Amino acid sequence: MFQYDLDTGLRLERLLSSGGNPMHEHDTMSPWRRFWERGGWWKALVLVLVYYGLYQLAALLVSFIFAGVRLVPGSAVYVVVGTGLPILIGGVLLLVFAWSIGWLRELFGRQAIRGRGWMWIAITVVLFTNVLRFLTLDYAKADVAMNRPRFCAASMRVPSPVGMAC
Incomplete structure (x- = not known):
C-alpha cells in the first residue's frame, strides 16, 4: 500500500x-x-x-x-x-x-x-432528493409527454424535417 x-x-x-x-x-x-x-x-x-x-x-x-x-x-x-x-x-x-x-x-x-461522517450529508441529500423524484414520477403521464415533440415545426409555419404532425 x-x-x-x-x-x-x-x-x-x-x-x-x-x-x-x-x-x-x-x-x-x-x-x-x-x-x-x-x-x-x-x-x-x-x-x-x-x-x-x-x-x-x-x-x-x-x-x-x-x-x-x-x-x-x-x-x-x-x-x-x-x-x-x-x-x-x-x-x-x-x-x-x-x-x-x-x-x-x-x-x-x-x-x-x-473524511468525517458529516461530509456525507451533501451526498445523502442529493441522492435522497433524486430517489424521491424518481419514485414520485407519474410514468403514465410522463410517457405521453416524453413522446410528444417539444418543438412543433407546424406552429412556426415551416415544414417539419422529420414529417411529424403536432
Missing part, C-alpha cells in the same frame, strides 16, 4: 517497504510518467485543452457514425447517442490517460486522508 506524507502531500511509493531509496524513484519512471508527476498549472491546462479537443472529436465521430440513423430529438436513443456516448468515450479517454501514467491505483484505491 502507498504511504503519504500528509504535511506536503507527496507520495512515497512502496520503495520504503522494499528497502529502496525514495529519492531515486524518478530514475525508474518513464519520461511520460515523470513529465506528469512533476505537476504544474500549465500541464493541467494542456491536459484540459487536449481532453476537450478529443472529447469534441469523439462527439463528431459519433455524429458521423450515426448520420444515417433517424434520431428523434428528445427520445431516449437520441439522448444516449448524442449525450451519453461522447461522455462515455471521454471517460474512457481519462481512464486510459490515468492508466498510462500509473495513477489508477492511486485514484481508485484507499485514500490516506479520511
